[in-house]
Amino acid sequence: MKFLRPAMVATFLVATLLLSNFLNTKVESSKFSESFPAVVCPPNAKAMNTFVSASSQKTQFRKLTGKTLPLRAVKHLRFPITSDPILLNGGEVTSALWQSVTNTWAGATLCLSPRSDEWFVGGAGNITSKGRLLLVNSGLSEAVADIATWSEKGAQFDKSVPVPANSFIQVNLDLLAPGQSRLAIHVTPRSGRISAFMVDERRKGLIKLGGDLITPMFSAKADLVIPAIPHANGNHAKAKHVLRLLVPGNLDANIHIELVSTDGTFTPVGLDSKRIARGVVVDIPLNPTIDTSAFSLRIHSDEPLVAGVFSSMSVGGHSDFVWSSPSELMAPLKLAINGLRPTFIFTGDNIAITVTTQLTNGKLKRTSISGTDFASWKALENTQTVSFSEISKSTYGAAIVTSTNGKGTFPLESGSVRTLSSQPTSSIEVIRR
Numbered sequence: 001m002k003f004l005r006p007a008m009v010a011t012f013l014v015a016t017l018l019l020s021n022f023l024n025t026k027v028e029s030s031k032f033s034e035s036f037p038a039v040v041c042p043p044n045a046k047a048m049n050t051f052v053s054a055s056s057q058k059t060q061f062r063k064l065t066g067k068t069l070p071l072r073a074v075k076h077l078r079f080p081i082t083s084d085p086i087l088l089n090g091g092e093v094t095s096a097l098w099q100s101v102t103n104t105w106a107g108a109t110l111c112l113s114p115r116s117d118e119w120f121v122g123g124a125g126n127i128t129s130k131g132r133l134l135l136v137n138s139g140l141s142e143a144v145a146d147i148a149t150w151s152e153k154g155a156q157f158d159k160s161v162p163v164p165a166n167s168f169i170q171v172n173l174d175l176l177a178p179g180q181s182r183l184a185i186h187v188t189p190r191s192g193r194i195s196a197f198m199v200d201e202r203r204k205g206l207i208k209l210g211g212d213l214i215t216p217m218f219s220a221k222a223d224l225v226i227p228a229i230p231h232a233n234g235n236h237a238k239a240k241h242v243l244r245l246l247v248p249g250n251l252d253a254n255i256h257i258e259l260v261s262t263d264g265t266f267t268p269v270g271l272d273s274k275r276i277a278r279g280v281v282v283d284i285p286l287n288p289t290i291d292t293s294a295f296s297l298r299i300h301s302d303e304p305l306v307a308g309v310f311s312s313m314s315v316g317g318h319s320d321f322v323w324s325s326p327s328e329l330m331a332p333l334k335l336a337i338n339g340l341r342p343t344f345i346f347t348g349d350n351i352a353i354t355v356t357t358q359l360t361n362g363k364l365k366r367t368s369i370s371g372t373d374f375a376s377w378k379a380l381e382n383t384q385t386v387s388f389s390e391i392s393k394s395t396y397g398a399a400i401v402t403s404t405n406g407k408g409t410f411p412l413e414s415g416s417v418r419t420l421s422s423q424p425t426s427s428i429e430v431i432r433r
Helices: 004-024 428-432
Strands: 031-035 039-041 049-053 060-063 078-080 086-089 093-101 105-110 118-121 132-137 143-151 159-163 167-172 184-191 194-204 207-214 221-230 240-246 253-261 264-266 274-276 282-286 294-315 318-324 333-336 343-359 364-378 383-389 396-402 407-411 419-423
Touching (some): 039 093, 093 207, 093 407, 105 194, 118 194, 118 240, 118 294, 132 143, 132 159, 143 194, 159 167, 184 194, 221 318, 221 343, 294 364, 294 396, 318 407
Parallel strands (some): 105 207, 207 318, 221 396
Antiparallel strands (some): 039 086, 049 078, 049 093, 093 105, 118 184, 132 167, 132 194, 143 159, 143 184, 221 294, 240 282, 253 294, 294 318, 333 383, 343 383, 343 396, 396 407
16 A cells, blocks of 8 residues: 555656646648749840740739839730840749841740759850850849859869849850850859850851850759750751760760651660760760651760750751750640740650640640650640640650741740748737737
């Protein structure tokens, strides 16, 4: 009996503590909201025409002019950009941008949200170069961008460039690598909301050689796919191609390349196993004997690398060129392409994609695309938006746009990355205390 009373007291204390904890415990559920950050569209330049496609006339935008302006509706499904870049709040819809110089060149890209890394493979810093790197700061405070440049002579001096709030600056390519003809550029924001764009424009004396917008890739990878490389025009004139590569790491890379088209899949001569030196921009000529209007490249490497394909051609009786960039794996995507009628190119082992087209009259049309290794589909007339869903595994895609001024390409990937943010939750306990 002398141990019974202490045991009863201890049991009572434990029960009291457990009961008090149970009564004071409340279940809290965390709530999150999904959103798509606003994207940035690059500015127009003198003698250029730049147009952006929107999914709705109610899509909100504002100019980035150094002072804060309220958002307002675009009012048009395709609207021009002036000398200032714009901030476009398109939500989950990615907007395509088309830029051209009359009877000289044209190019396409996507309006993009700020990213932590952007690689541009293309451009030149020699005497023919009129190219430029555009750094846009869509934030409300000054930003700083670090620019690393490689050429055929190796790594160049890095530059750190401040960009004032709500504005942009232009860096000429011939200042990053004077006198050099092969460039690969890595832009990394040190602070602020930086979006980078590149224009490669060339001229030899009074002769205009063409130009293009270069769409960035966002990381170096061991396996790359460039889905859409334009090859033949309607008059069957073939383009000439150059594959540009950079291995930015500390080891040389061994690469294997496959060319994919409606003519089949094969490895170009000399590219079954080729060694690429690290830290040097390398150009490899590609002249496939195929009759298709476009083809894809699959690049397999034992080291991460970045790549792009330069295609020179004649368009509308004048010289032009196109830079084709690697693409990410396809995911569900809604794209605004009003005013454009791209040809979409897909590559993958077993391609299966559902396409839903919204026309400007409000009608919806559904199309199924299938194929092995390579498939193409041309957008319908008067398309407002096109959505890709039910996408097969390991499928990549890009678009080729053609006009009388020139050609352009852009990958089929989202311009804005979905973000999650926690929502504050109210509790009655706050008032009681």
